[in-house]
Amino acid sequence: MYGSDFEDPETVGQPGASALLDEVESAERDLHEAAARTVATGGSTGPGADAALQDYFDAVIAADQKIEPRDWMPGAYRKGLIRQIAQHAHSEIIGMQPEGNWITRAPSLKRKAILLAKVQDEAGHGLYLYAAAETLGSSRDELVELLITGRQKYSSIFNYPTLNWADVGAIGWLVDGAAIVNQVPLCRCSYGPYARAMIRICKEESFHQRQGFEILYTLARGTAAQRQMAQDAVDRWWYPSLAMFGPPDSDSTHSEQSMAWKIKRFSNDDLRQRFVDMCAQQASVLGLSIPDPDLRWNEERGAWDYRQPDYAELFRVIKGDGPCNRQRLRHRRQAHEDGAWVRDAGSAYAAKQAARRAGKRATEQVAAA
Numbered sequence: 001m002y003g004s005d006f007e008d009p010e011t012v013g014q015p016g017a018s019a020l021l022d023e024v025e026s027a028e029r030d031l032h033e034a035a036a037r038t039v040a041t042g043g044s045t046g047p048g049a050d051a052a053l054q055d056y057f058d059a060v061i062a063a064d065q066k067i068e069p070r071d072w073m074p075g076a077y078r079k080g081l082i083r084q085i086a087q088h089a090h091s092e093i094i095g096m097q098p099e100g101n102w103i104t105r106a107p108s109l110k111r112k113a114i115l116l117a118k119v120q121d122e123a124g125h126g127l128y129l130y131a132a133a134e135t136l137g138s139s140r141d142e143l144v145e146l147l148i149t150g151r152q153k154y155s156s157i158f159n160y161p162t163l164n165w166a167d168v169g170a171i172g173w174l175v176d177g178a179a180i181v182n183q184v185p186l187c188r189c190s191y192g193p194y195a196r197a198m199i200r201i202c203k204e205e206s207f208h209q210r211q212g213f214e215i216l217y218t219l220a221r222g223t224a225a226q227r228q229m230a231q232d233a234v235d236r237w238w239y240p241s242l243a244m245f246g247p248p249d250s251d252s253t254h255s256e257q258s259m260a261w262k263i264k265r266f267s268n269d270d271l272r273q274r275f276v277d278m279c280a281q282q283a284s285v286l287g288l289s290i291p292d293p294d295l296r297w298n299e300e301r302g303a304w305d306y307r308q309p310d311y312a313e314l315f316r317v318i319k320g321d322g323p324c325n326r327q328r329l330r331h332r333r334q335a336h337e338d339g340a341w342v343r344d345a346g347s348a349y350a351a352k353q354a355a356r357r358a359g360k361r362a363t364e365q366v367a368a369a
């Protein structure tokens with residue numbers, strides 16, 4: 001594959017992938033329809049106003065409408081959303097590092113251009129999400145500070161190293177694949193700005209997943225060494241990707257309330273199953289195997305049986321003991337410090353423009369008097 005071109009991805013069958021995109025499209029249609037309907041408010045002033053606000057909030061959620069930034073919302077709803085959206089934004093930004101590591105070493109100019117575009121998309125996802133969190137009253141500065149001081153988390157998957165080029169394929173196929181399965185239901189999340197950001201993000205993630213699949217597909221049909229490299233990458237990324245769906249339902253702390261508020265729509269285990277089912281079919285198209293000796297089709301359940309990831313390892317990595325935790329945060333902190341002059345220059349320019357506008361207004365007032 002080095003230096004050569006690749007097959008047209010349209011000709012490569014990818015079972016299950018288009019169904020996810022169809023879901024994004026239908027969530028987008030529902031979003032537009034919901035915006036055209038209204039929910040009776042029942043009044044929000046006078047005695048009993050607090051109860052009326054809560055009633056309105058509950059009615060909006062029950063009617064599958066969206067809560068918007070200016071609407072009243074319970075404190076815990078706001079706080080939970082900020083935590084979730086911030087963690088999601090941080091993951092997009094930190095997630096640029098393992099792949100950014102391969103931009104200069106991509107095997108052809110075309111591969112380099114694609115990877116560059118993909119990593120840039122992730123920066124964009126981070127920005128949409130920080131902007132969504134800002135609508136809830138948390139500034140981007142504040143959230144970045146929480147990330148670089150290690151007080152807020154990002155997805156543990158990015159604490160694993162990218163050892164060779166096939167890892168870029170495995171990340172696209174498995175990590176972006178798991179991200180889409182997780183995020184498609186968030187296109188129907190009850191908080192408007194988050195749902196709208198997720199629709200755009202999922203469309204882009206779908207491209208990411210296909211580019212990863214296509215890298216592996218090409219390698220799997222290359223030399224024996226290339227094929228081995230692809231299999232080795234899938235072997236290393238499979239279980240960390242399964243762990244991306246979080247702890248099993250029995251140990252998940254935030255799920256129940258989040259489901260009642262229609263932020264989360266499916267449990268961790270349901271989403272993990274959906275991911276396994278999708279990958280099991282796609283792996284056979286790739287001609288690569290999934291490193292799970294228990295993986296087999298269960299006729300009765302109509303789903304694939306699989307072996308659970310090592311959750312003890314997941315918690316170790318979440319707590320900061322993954323192979324690259326320190327390196328990722330150190331790099332992010334350094335990039336933030338190195339970029340201080342850009343932020344300073346931007347603020348100085350904005351202040352100068354504001355002063356100029358104020359001066360112009362004053363002159364106009366004097367002339368008008």
Ligand SMILES: [Fe+2]
Nearest residue numbers: 092122125205
């Ligand atoms: Fe992303």
Ligand SMILES: [Fe+2]
Nearest residue numbers: 122176205208
């Ligand atoms: Fe992505």
